Amino acid sequence: MLRVEYREGLYLPDLDLWFDADGPRERCVISHAHSDHIAEHRGIVATPETARLFQHRRGEAEVEALKYGERRDYGRYALTMYPAGHCLGSAQILVEADGERLVYTGDIKLRPNVTAEQAVVVPCDTLVMESTFGDPQYRFPPDVATYDRLYAACDRALSGDAVPVVLAYALGKSQEALELLLRRGYRVMLHGSVYNVSEVYRECGVKFSGEYERYERGNVEGRVLITPPGCRRQPMILNIPRRYLIMLTGWAMSKSAPYMYKDVDLVLPLSDHADYDDLVRLARESGAQRIITMHGAKKFAGYLRELGLNAEHLAQHPSQQKKGSTKRAAAGSERKLFE
Structure with missing residues (x-):
């Protein structure tokens, strides 16, 4: 299965493919345009809406726009964007490589969002998912x-x-x-x-x-x-x-x-993220054989294991741990205010 690492951004070393990297990259796939998911990259792959919001917030970049449902082949792998429901243009990214289907959710909201496209559950082998509200106390009312x-x-x-x-x-x-x-x-x-x-x-x-x-x-x-x-x-x-x-x-x-x-x-409690129950539903309905949680409650992976799912939390890569606080770490306090 594809190796998955966190190096101040999600990284698939087998494909040399970056997602939502904290620092500038030659080319990076962007799930959405919130400040803790973007940097001054030379080139980005994103939905047209995210690309426009990226330009509004960060300035010009070489943009490769992918509409929802549009599959693009890059030789070693293919990418397809699906709605994430988090904000306008937010996307889950399906990576197909060597017979494996890996989905990175970015930030996701399964409930309807009146100004964003309705999120869908994408069947996959590996699910890399956010877990911001991955604790049972975060069950939102209707x-x-x-x-x-x-x-x-x-x-x-x-x-x-x-x-x-x-x-x-x-x-x-x-x-x-x-x-x-x-x-x-x-x-x-x-x-x-x-x-x-x-x-x-x-x-x-x-x-x-x-x-x-x-x-x-x-x-x-x-x-x-x-x-x-x-x-x-x-x-x-x-x-x-x-x-x-x-x-x-x-x-x-x-x-x-x-x-x-x-x-x-x-x-x-109005959030643009999935609550605990929806995160569990996403994990189950994806059909993933391997679930990797990130950006949130580390214990959520343990809750999923108790439900019989194969889950682990993605820790920062050892090569990055001595660098001290990063933009993503600093974003933790921002999330407590803004999510």
Whole structure:
């Protein structure tokens, strides 16, 4: 079977093939355009939407675009992209080589995402999967219940002449929240970074259910404001006299959530990742003979083994362990805020 290594990015040494590498590479396959999965590569292989978002965030690169379901042969191997449901353009990558089917999920969400393509389960021999919420405490409630809590919170704030401030990562979750709020008829204003990404979504064909505005100081009354989580400690938010802060994150299910988010008014478990039950379902339904977990709970592989699946957690390659903290390690704290 293909060797799988983590060297500041997923690496298949038998094919000299990189995925989501932390540092610049001559050529790298990109699962999606979040900052902890991209670097200034010379060339990338990605879906057209991810390529456009990559260019928006990182600048120009030589792009080889692969649409969902398009199989491309590279001689020693073939690649096919499938939807991952994490954000616009996010992809699982199927690698076919020497009779083996290996799938790298990148970050994945199996539940419907109103601004991303519906994820699918891809049959494979080897499944390399994320495990961000690979602990039984991370079982999300039905989405409709979370949506209702979001709407109720916004209604309460607006009726009390306060500004609902929705805290969500600029790419992906902000656009999901935007569409949910527009469908409900709210007037929505966006932080500049969220606005710019939303415009790229539009360029890529996403049709939002209404118009939205770019943030203007002193003009937020009667609107729901969407902003990245880090802005809640900045004057933009602190200068709003009456505000109600709503954090959207899967970490809301953590026992530590009241302490992690003590500076916000409400934490709701809306995530762009699969919860524990969906991760287990993905592992089972893939039919994989070998499951490799990464980017999350190391003990998830143990849970899968208890269910009778052949699973192991992918540790950093020994050649990388003496280099100290890496971008991916630093991203762990970012994920606690943004996922």
